[in-house]
Amino acid sequence: MRSAEDDLTARARIRNAALELFGAEGVSRVSLRAVAERAGVSHALVLHHFATKEGLRQACDDYVVSLVRGGPEADLGDTAGLAAMLEAGAAVRRYLARAFLDGTPQAAALFDEIVASTGQWLEQGVREGWAQPSEDPQARAAMYVTYLLAPLAFGEHLARVVGAADVHDMETLLRFSRAGIEIFTHGVFADERALNAWDAVRQERRSR
Structure with missing residues (x-):
């Protein structure tokens, strides 16, 4: 008899296989049988857990959003948690890249959800002082979300500039993500002249 723990393990394995295949080939080009083969389970078990390909795609979306919301795998205040998120990131980033390139209503809804969750996270940071x-x-x-997702659209160019074969390679990810965190933590400009210039332009336009 299959235990509840086995079911959870199989479900996660199927979801991870779908993330990889959907990201590499696109949802429309991947069959549930292909996902089952990649996950090492039966087609019937995929149907048991997700019923349809749309159900499986939604599970992938939910998983991605859970990372953004700061689940156990995305605890940025914990070194092990951050490492786990980075390790899981290649399949997630490829999945997001394909989803946004496909330009489906589901991709738009996913982007909106990620922005909303990120906004809540940043506002929590304001309240807590970080x-x-x-x-x-x-x-x-x-x-902020657009910045994080930019490498998905400019991955080929980013990899070329930093001298990497694959922008999703872990060492490349660590390099450009460290630079991004540095920008968000310390900023780029040493004074407010750029911000003041922007405010002056806005004020001028409003006074016309």
Whole structure:
């Protein structure tokens, strides 16, 4: 008899296989039988856990959003948690890249959910004192997410500039993600002249 623990393990294995295949080939090109073969389970077991390909795709979306929301695998205050998220990241990033390239309504909903979750996380940081307040929290959350997802669109160029074969390679990821965290933590500009110039342009346009 199959135990509940076996079912959970099989479900995660199927989901991970789907993340890899959906990311590499796109949801429309991958069959449930192909996912079952990659996961090393029967087609019937995939149907048992997810019923349809849409159900499996939704499970992949839910998993990605859970990482953004700061689940156990995404605890940025814990070294082991951060390492686990980075290790899981290649399949997740490829899945996101394919989803956004496909431009489906599901991809749009996923992006909106990630922005909303990120906004909540940043506002929590403001309350707890580890994030700066923003004049426009919604726009900041959207820009933060867009920055994080930019390598998905510019991966080929980013890999070339940093001299890497694959932008999803762990060493490459560590290199550019460290640079990104440095920007968010310490900033780039040493004074406010750029921000003041932008505010002056906005004020001028508003006074016309």
